[in-house]
Amino acid sequence: MKSARNQFILLGIICQALTWDGYAMPAISVGLWILSVWLAKRGLRISQTLEPIALIGGCVAGYWLGTLPGQTSHFFIGQGISWLQTVRTVRPLTGREKLFSIVAACIQLGVGCTVILDFRFVFILLAAVFLIPRALMELQRERLPITPSDTVPSLCPPISWRNYAIIFITMIVVFIGFPRAAIGSPLQNRRNPNSEGSLVDSILDPTRSGLAQSGKTIFQIEGKNIGLLRSFAMVDFDGTRWFPDSRASLKGIRFVKTNDLPTLEHRRVRVKEVAFLGRVLPTDGPVSYLTGKFFRRPLQNFHEIIECESMWNTANNVYDYWLNPQPRSDLISAGLRARLTQHPEVSPRLRAWLDARTGGASAPREQAAKIEAYLRDQFTYDLGAPVLKRLNALEEFLFEQRRGHCERYASALALLLRMQGIPTRIVIGYIANSQSWFSGWHNIRFKDAHAWTEAYFPEQGWIQLDATPRSRELTTGIEVRDFVDALDLAWFMNVVSFDGAMQRDLFSGAAQLAERTGAWISRHQAGSTMVFLSVVGAMGAGWLVFFSRGILRRRKLITHRDSEVRATHYYGQMIQILKKSGLSRMPSQTPKELQAAIDSIFPHWTVDTAPVTKSFCETRYGGHTLNVSEDLELQRALGRLKKSTALKGRDTIHSSGP
Secondary structure, three states: OOOHHHHHHHHHHHHHHOOOOOOHHHHHHHHHHHHHHHHHHOOOOOOOOHHHHHHHHHHHHHHHHOOOOOOOOOOHHHHHHHHHHHHHOOOOOOHHHHHHHHHHHHHHHHHHHHHOOOOHHHHHHHHHHHHHHHHHHHHHHHHOOOOOOOOOOOOOOOOOHHHHHHHHHHHHHHHHHOOOOOOOOOOOOOOOHHHOOOHHHHHHOHHHOOOOOOOOEEEEEEOOOOOOEEEEEEEEEOOOOEEEOOOOOEEEOOOOOHHHHHHOEEEEEEEOOHHHHOOEEOEOOOEEEEEEOOEEEEEEEOOOOEEEEEEOOOOOOEEEEEEOOOOOOOOOOHHHHHHHOOOOOOOHHHHHHHHHHOOOOOOHHHHHHHHHHHHHHHOEEOOOOOOOOOOOHHHHHHHHHOEEOHHHHHHHHHHHHHHOOOOEEEEEEEOOOEEOOOOOOEEEEHHHEEEEEEEEEOOOEEEEEOOOOOOOOOEOOOOHHHHHHHHHHHHHHHHHOOOHHHHHHHHHHHHHHHHHHHHHHHHOHHHHHHHHHHHHHHHHHHHHHHHHHHHHHHHHHHHHHOHHHHHHHHHHHHHHHHHHOOEOOOOOOOHHHHHHHHHHHOHHHHHHHHHHHHHHHHHHHOOOOOOHHHHHHHHHHHHHHHHHHHHOHHHOOOEOOO
8 A cells, every 4th residue: 555556546546436426436446445455465366367357347337337317337448447457456567567557547537637627636636746756666666677675765766845846837837838729628517417306396396306405516606686596487387287488489688788797787607517507597687798608599588587509518617697787677468468367266265365365455566565475474484395285285285284395385476466466477596595705606506496486567577576484594604615615616717717718818917917017117227126136136046045955965865875776776777778789687697797798798888887887886785975976977878878779779689698
């Protein structure tokens, strides 16, 4: 388990397992890996012939399990590689097999890049940056034919914090500066929304939907005074169930001029679960302007619901919209009014109850307010309320149960108002009642799904009415989930969503900053010269101290600590170069015997091999310490030897030594 290569293999297996929803598969994969390493330490060995079986079996199992609800079979080959990687830990591997394991783990890490789009990838990235250099150094050390003594800690120079700093700086420069125009294609969403139920299911019957009270975040919205977010409108009622308005025509959004946008209410929405939107963009009012890149041809129907022709999952699922502060009140036709006032037959008992609730109110708006207040104040919210009878469900709800979830209140209020001749519809969407203290964004989760009633009054247009009793207080204070969502949002907005437009904005901002700095220097030439020279002098002094400390540390490292390590490493490199040229060192051959063979077979290489052999013998057996000039000369000798063997490659004499 101390092997950096094995740890990196485990990281690749975890990335592959995270292609599944949840953490069950990563936990199982880690458990199997730990078990295999433990069995290897206990001395258990398996036959190499079982590895193809493990690869094929893993692929078959990954494909079969991927057909389960909520999972995917797109990465079944990676599951087979994970099984192969796990099985291989129970037997010794050759150098080529170890290299294959590292490459396979890199591929699995790349798979993780495509599916882990939240801030969890930060930890995977840090682990990969730490383990990859160590795994490669470990592999290089094991390939050397020289086995160091117990006093030699490593055949390769240690990795310092400066090395990691260079790696991170290079990563940041490449990430920011690499051209990002038209790289890749839209990601396909890997979740099946039907596997957990739809938004309509979670509202109309929460007891049969896997999404009821789920804390999974669907999207996040930013803005002031956010109202109820609309997704669907239910108009037709058959006596038992409500249905969307299938006759509602779609029309284009009447966009205002961009110069007028600062005067409108702005909303920004970041979508995490595109598949659950159902090609609908949730909004909290009439839209005057809309922008986004993950949908095509947004249209608006009569009920102010925005539907898109198509929608896909990308790395930048963000859309902005601006609300119309003075929406136009559309008149409803006689045919639509008849549909909006359709209701079951009213029994004498229900009529008496309804007259008692609206007594003293003659105006339709007042009647609606009285019924709404009575249901909200005298009834109880209950997510798990019993199923009502198919016949007289409204009366059973009003006179017997007097409890239920939001859909029952929205349905009851809509039907009661229709009995009073008031056109109504049920709207399904979300209520933004959870605002992150850290980011200021509202986190919209499945448990925030809501249903309410909208009534039409000729003088006022459509008015929102919500008769559902409040089951809980609004979320306040600092929560761990809010902190996690804030981190996730920062990662998504600044890293995952970093596209060509953001890159251009970053470069233009840097150019504007440089221009303003130059203008300031030109205006304050007298004092700015001294400031500029002071800054340059401080930076130069800092770099001088930095490099001088590095040189001194390197000199101390060579003369006091790593002389034997470096000499052994250079000697091993020389043996590898000679082996590629046809001269292999026998296991029983001493360094002097090998040098004698080189002198007799390849005399023109003696000038480069003799110093390496001499330094190895003197430092390994004579206690000699290298200085900086000797170390540099050994590196130059190996470079010349490598060039000479490359030019002589066709004429090498294959020999195993004298």
